[in-house]
Amino acid sequence: MSHNTFGHLFRFTSFGESHGPAIGCIIDGCPPGLEIDAAEIRLELERRATGRSRHTSQRREADDVQILSGVFEGRTTGTPIALLIENTDARSKDYTNIARQFRPGHADYTYWKKYGVRDYRGGGRSSARETTMRVAAGAVARKWLKMNLDIEIQGWLAQLGPIRTDEVMEWQTIDDNPFFCPDPDKVAELETFMDRLRKSGDSVGARVNVIARNVPAGLGAPVYGKLDADLASAMMSINAAKGVEIGAGFESVSQMGTLHRDEMTPEGFLSNHAGGILGGISSGQDVVVSTAFKPTSSLRIPCRGLDVDGQEVEIVTKGRHDPCVGIRATPIVEAMMALVLMDHVLRQRAQNG
C-alpha cells in the first residue's frame, strides 16, 4: 500500500500540508555509509524553490531542511532518515475566501468528495509544496547513485506552451536560466512569453524531459514492477502531470518496426527509441522520460465553479501562483527519476546479488 509512500526498498513517506506547521518525510531503506548532510539537500531544494525568478510563485520559503535521524557522524546508518522543513511563509489569510469554494481544475472538489473534509489553506495536502520532499529525498538517492554507480540525472524544459525549447541542447545552459531551458537562444523568447502571460492572467502547460546516464543494464522487475511502469507512475504522481513517455513515446504509434527497433552492434545500440528500457528492464542505454504538465487552473480570470453547497459561484483565485507550473518541475522530475532508479538498484541487488 502506498498512499503517501513511494518506492519499495528505498522508499520515502511524506507528510504535510501547504499551510501546516511543517512538511517532512521519512526515507527508509537507504544503505548505510553514505556521506550526506543537510547542506547538500538544501542545494537541490534551492533549484526547485519557489520565488527563484519573477516567473514563478512569489511564495518565499527558506526550505531550511533538517535531518532528524538516520545520519550519524556525517554518514547514513541504515536506519530511517527523517527530514523536516518548517513552513515559515504560510499566509493562510490569502486563502480564506476559498474555504467554501471548489476551484475548477484543482483537487478541492475531489478531496472533499473523498474525505468529506479538507484543509483548504493553500491546497492543503494537494499543494505543490509536497514536491519539496520529493526533491529532498531524491537528493539522497541521487548522491548514492552518483557515488556508487556514477549515474547522472539531468532534466530540462522541452516545451513551454507553444515554444519548443530543446531543439538545441547545451547541457551547461540548463542551470543558467530560470527555465531549465537547454537552448540559450530560446531564453529571451521564454522571458517575453512569460511576461505577457503573467500580465494576461492566464497560464500555460509545459513538457519536461529527463535523462539518466550510466544506468546499468538489468534494472526493472517484470512484470508488474517494470522500470518504465514505475517511472510512469512516478512522473504521473507529480502535481499537474497529464502524460508520460518513455523513449519515442507517442511517436511510436506512427513508427514502423524497422525504424523503431534499436539495432545492436558490438559497439553498442545504433539508436535509442526504446528510451533505455526493453521488456521493462534497463538495457544500459540512457533512460529517457518525457512528462506533460497542464497549465495551472488557479487564475485571476474568473470562471464558473461550485461551492460546498452545490451552488454556482464565480471563482477568482488571488494569491501567489505560477503561470507555468512546469517551470519548477525539472528538479522534481529529476528527483523522481533518482528515486525510481535507487529503488530498482536495491531490488536488483536483492534478487540478483
Next chain:
Amino acid sequence: MSHNTFGHLFRFTSFGESHGPAIGCIIDGCPPGLEIDAAEIRLELERRATGRSRHTSQRREADDVQILSGVFEGRTTGTPIALLIENTDARSKDYTNIARQFRPGHADYTYWKKYGVRDYRGGGRSSARETTMRVAAGAVARKWLKMNLDIEIQGWLAQLGPIRTDEVMEWQTIDDNPFFCPDPDKVAELETFMDRLRKSGDSVGARVNVIARNVPAGLGAPVYGKLDADLASAMMSINAAKGVEIGAGFESVSQMGTLHRDEMTPEGFLSNHAGGILGGISSGQDVVVSTAFKPTSSLRIPCRGLDVDGQEVEIVTKGRHDPCVGIRATPIVEAMMALVLMDHVLRQRAQNG
C-alpha cells in the same frame, strides 16, 4: 513489492512462460459473493485471442481457462481465486534459432543481463502471452464493478500507424471489426493497410484509448497512490507500451489554463480535459486514458544484432508475430483499467467507509 503482482487490495499475481506447460494467476482480495464462472472469463479472453483475424499472430490457443479455487457454488468466497490455462499450441521448434541471439527491440538482451539465464522459447516470461492473465483477472474485476457500481469500461483503437481511427465514434462498431475501430468507415482502410504491411514484413505502432463511465468521485489515494499514477503504471506495464496520457495528456503542454480547466456548474462539468481525475482522485467524470504501443521488433526483415558471446549476427525472426501488436491491446487496456479501479474502490472503502 510487486515483481509479478498487480494491485494492493484487489491484486493478482501471474506466472508462466510462453512455451511452458501453463500460465495462470492468483487473484487475492476479491470480495465474496460475486457470481462468476469460467465461461464469462473465456468470453473476455476470446476478445483478446490471437488468431481472431488474419491481422494478428496465427498462434491459436483455446485459452480454456479453469477456476481452481476461490469460487464455490458459483460465487466467490473471499479466498484466492486461481486461474489456469494450459499452453496447448507451444511450438517451441519455431524459436530454437534464437536461443543464442538477442532480438533487437525485445527483452532477450535485458533478461539475460538481469538474470544471467533466460527461457528463450517464444519470449519466455516477456511474451505477450502473459497478458492473457491480465484479461482473465480483469474480467473478474469488471464483473464486480458492473454489478456493484454500474461502472462500464470501453476501449478502442484510436490510431494505427498513420491512420487516425476515432474521429468518428460509433460505440457499437468497436466489437464488430477485428481492429476495435469505432469508425465503421475506417475498417476497410485498416484492412488494406494491414495487408500491405504484412506483405512488406514490417510492423507499425498504435494508440489505444479507454474510457470508464460511472466511476464514483473519490477514488485515488494521494500522494503516491494517485488514480492517474496507478493507471499510468498499469498501462505502461503492458508489453510494447511507450506512453500514457490522462485526459488532454500531451495536448496540455500547449493549452492555456482558461481552456484546460474544466469549469463546474450545478449541471456538471463543462469539459473533461482532466480525464476525470483531479489531484489524483476521480471527480465523477469519465476516466479517459490513452496508451501508445510501439511496433513489434520481431520482423522477417533482417537487422543487426548480437549473440550471447557479443558477436554481431544478422537477426531474422520467423514464426508467428503480429504486425501491429496494438490491435490486440484493446481488451488488455480495458482489463488494466478494471483492475486499477477495482483496487481503488476497495482502498476507498477501507479508509472512507
Next chain:
Amino acid sequence: MSHNTFGHLFRFTSFGESHGPAIGCIIDGCPPGLEIDAAEIRLELERRATGRSRHTSQRREADDVQILSGVFEGRTTGTPIALLIENTDARSKDYTNIARQFRPGHADYTYWKKYGVRDYRGGGRSSARETTMRVAAGAVARKWLKMNLDIEIQGWLAQLGPIRTDEVMEWQTIDDNPFFCPDPDKVAELETFMDRLRKSGDSVGARVNVIARNVPAGLGAPVYGKLDADLASAMMSINAAKGVEIGAGFESVSQMGTLHRDEMTPEGFLSNHAGGILGGISSGQDVVVSTAFKPTSSLRIPCRGLDVDGQEVEIVTKGRHDPCVGIRATPIVEAMMALVLMDHVLRQRAQNG
C-alpha cells in the same frame, strides 16, 4: 498487504481449498540459477504427508507437485515459480453433514462471519492442506540457503501432550520415527500414548522446536521487520499454532539479567538465551524457535455447537483427522523458518550489499 502472500522479496502466494480441484502457489523473487526439480520438492512433501503413520489422518494424497513455470533446463530463471498439486483424495461426501454446522474450535464460524459464505468441504481454505504449499515453497528456499550459505534447518517434536520428548537430543533419530522425536527412548511411549488417545476419541496438543544453523549475523530489519517478529508471525500463521518463543521465550520472565544475557568472548557466545537474535537481528548464533500447537477440535466425542441459523446442535466430527496435529507440524515449521530466513537474506543483500 498479505492476505495469502508470505514474505517480501522471496514471497509466495498460495491458493486452494481442501476439496477443490487443486492447490498451488506462486513463488516470486527467487534468485535465478538455483538447480531445483519437482522430485526434490516431493521429498519434503513426503515428510509432511498425511497418512505417513497410523497416528495421523488417513487421507492419502500423492502430493504429486508439478512445476509450471520459472524453472528452465533445471534451473530457476528469476521469474515466478508456480507449483501445483491436484487434489486426488477429496472425498467431499465425508463432510456434507457439517455444511450447516459450525465445529467448535474451527474456522467454520469465523469464515462465515467474515465472508458470509464458505466452502464447507473439509475446512475449505482453512484446512491444514494449505500447509502443503508452505512445505513446497519452503523446499525451494531451503535448497537455496543450503547451497549458498550452508544454512541448515532442523525441527523436532519437543513435547506431545504431557510427554516431554527432547530431553535427549539425537539428531539422526528425528527422521527415523513418525513423530520427529529426537529421543529414541521416547518413541515407544509416544506410540502407546497415541494409540490410547486415538481409541479415546480425544486429541492433544504439541510443541515443536526448530533450529537454524550457520545463519549469518545481520539478518533482520528493525524496527518492524525484525527477524524474531517475522518468525513469530510465520509460526503463528500455521494452523493450530497458539504460541511462539524465541530462545528462552517465556522462561525469560523469571530469569535474572545476569543469567539471561549471553556473554561474548573472542571464542564466541557463552550461552544462547537470545535464540540467536538481538534487537531483531541475527547474531550468528543458532536461531531457535518453539511453537505451541493446540489439540484439534474435530472429535467424534460430541460437543455443543451452533448451526448457521444460530440453533444449538450436537457436533460429532467423523472423517479423517489427526489426534495430534502437532505431529505433522515439524516439516511445516522448518519450511516457515526457511521462508523467513530466505526473505531476510534478500533484504539484507538489498540494503547492505
Next chain:
Amino acid sequence: MSHNTFGHLFRFTSFGESHGPAIGCIIDGCPPGLEIDAAEIRLELERRATGRSRHTSQRREADDVQILSGVFEGRTTGTPIALLIENTDARSKDYTNIARQFRPGHADYTYWKKYGVRDYRGGGRSSARETTMRVAAGAVARKWLKMNLDIEIQGWLAQLGPIRTDEVMEWQTIDDNPFFCPDPDKVAELETFMDRLRKSGDSVGARVNVIARNVPAGLGAPVYGKLDADLASAMMSINAAKGVEIGAGFESVSQMGTLHRDEMTPEGFLSNHAGGILGGISSGQDVVVSTAFKPTSSLRIPCRGLDVDGQEVEIVTKGRHDPCVGIRATPIVEAMMALVLMDHVLRQRAQNG
C-alpha cells in the same frame, strides 16, 4: 516491505534515535473525521513515560508530542498524521564509554554486523525510546476503535520475575500503581522485590497480558494476514520480547481437545481457550494475548564482552536503565493491540464492505 513501517491500511512509520534531535512517526491511512488532539496522545505517553516511579529508568522527558499534519480544525483529514517529539534529556555523555564496546544481550553487536556503522548513543535506533511512537500512534488507533466500535483494550502485568501478579484481577487497580498490577495485594510485594533488585544491580523479566473487548467477529485475513499472526509479530517486535501467546498459548500443548475446544451455545461460547481467534479470524470473543519480556542486559554488574576489534573487554553499564523493562511494557502492548485491530478493521471494510 516494512523495515520501519507497521500495518498495511492503518500504518505508521517511525524514525529517530535515542539521542538524536527528535523522534517521530507518520500515520497513514487514518480515516477522516476523527476528533483527536495532542493532549490526548500525551495522556497515553505519560502512562508509558520513563521516570514514572523509582522502579524505572530515571530518564525524564516531557514527551511533548506535536501534531504536524493531517489534523485540521480538530479532526483528522485522511492525510498523513505526523507526530514529533523533541529529545530534551539526551545526555550523550553517559554513553561514550560504550562507543567501541558491544553490550551483551543488546543490539550493539548485531547493528554493527548488519550496517557496519551504528549510532552508539543510548542504543541509537534500538533504544526503547522508539516505543514512544508506538504508544502515540496507538493512541490514535485506540480512539478510533473506541469511538466507532466501542472496542476497549486493557493490558496488565501478569508476572514479574517469580511473582505472579494476576491471580486476582481488579481492573480499576491496574492504573493505580506503578506496575500495572491488577492485584492490589501484590503491589507491596512488587515494591519490595524491585527495591532489592535495584540494589543488587541485577534485572528480571516480566509477562504482560492484554485483552481487547467488543472486537467484532470477522477480523483477520487468512492465510498470511491472520489476526493472531499479526498480533504475534506486533508483540514480538517490541524491545525485549521473547515470546507471545494467544489464548491458552503454551498450555495448549498439554490440553486435550475436549478441554481446549470452546463449545458454542446460543448464549455464547462456554470458554475462551482460543483467545478470541479461530482460523486467524476474530470470533467476537475477547482477544487475549500474553507477551514475555526478557530482563535487560544493561547492568552495572560486570560481564564478559567484546569490542569492535574483537578483543575481550569487561562490560559495565552505567547510566539510567530499567531493572525490569517489562514494567513499562503495558501501554506499549496495548498500543500494538490497537494498531493491529485498527489495521484489520480497515482490511475487513475493504474486502467485505
